[in-house]
């Protein structure tokens with residue numbers, strides 16, 4: 001249960017007087033999520049999500065919140081932050097920075113088919129294109145420097161096969177320069193639990209708290225690595241082709257991007273293998289959710305290395 005900070009009805013009512021959101025009808029803590037305290041809030045004006053930021057760097061919060069406002073204004077189905085009467089998105093609650101955003105309808109679909117993947121690909125390309133006019137930037141805090149630092153921390157915890165794989169993958173990735181690829185704002189965590197569907201129709205994209213500036217192709221690789229995998233952690237041709245096809249219909253990929261695709265899928269698998277290893281071996285005090293299994297992304301990486309030729313063949317678009 002990820003309600004680290006309890007808010008009483010009186011505290012919330014008092015906080016809401018800073019907004020023109022009507023009167024509080026009900027609110028309820030949200031169990032999912034590990035980073036922040038989230039509440040569903042219903043007022044006489046509508047349905048919202050209240051977030052109290054527990055441990056994220058305060059300096060990066062404006063990047064995420066203004067990004068959601070920017071993308072929502074461009075028609076991306078993401079939460080719209082609500083400004084207070086004095087025109088601020090962040091207002092402290094219980095001593096924590098807090099914001100309130102629109103609540104989106106729908107629920108994640110954890111068994112997506114090619115049609116879901118096609119909608120996600122199109123939305124991701126639209127997100128990348130809309131981000132071009134966003135005026136703020138944030139370097140990726142989970143980039144190659146972080147990979148190396150995290151690898152040093154987790155290395156002693158690994159068996160010799162995993163150590164060899166990690167060492168070799170870091171060496172391999174160091175041969176490539178992400179800076180050569182088209183870049184801009186990326187979501188950076190577009191897993192299935194961060195996209196909502198109403199029936200078969202994509203209705204929302206949430207959780208922008210890993211968003212940053214990086215290679216667009218890297219974002220696509222992160223997304224494919226979650227949406228388009230079979231039970232045995234290999235890439236499913238029908239789903240990946242649906243996603244790549246709809247993405248590149250909106251933003252055609254360059255020859256350099258197509259050439260970099262297998263490297264990028266490996267980089268995306270490495271990033272989440274490392275974060276899951278770190279969360280498993282170095283849990284943060286007070287953390288309340290179970291760490292996700294790092295071996296999943298180890299297998300994804302091993303398969304990508306073995307199947308480079310197949311990964312290239314998915315570019316029929």
Ligand SMILES: Nc1ncnc2c1ncn2[C@@H]1O[C@H](COP(=O)(O)OP(=O)(O)OP(=O)(O)O)[C@@H](O)[C@H]1O
Nearest residue numbers: 030032033034035036038049079102103104206207
């Ligand atoms: N704007 C929204 N509309 C609808 N549901 C939302 C919205 N924001 C958050 N949620 C719900 O709250 C849950 C937790 O939100 P979120 O994933 O942003 O939290 P977090 O603490 O940042 O979690 P994470 O551990 O995934 O980084 C989501 O799984 C979703 O069910």
Ligand SMILES: N[C@@H](CCO)C(=O)O
Nearest residue numbers: 189191272275276292
């Ligand atoms: N999507 C991440 C977790 C939090 O962002 C993972 O599955 O490891």
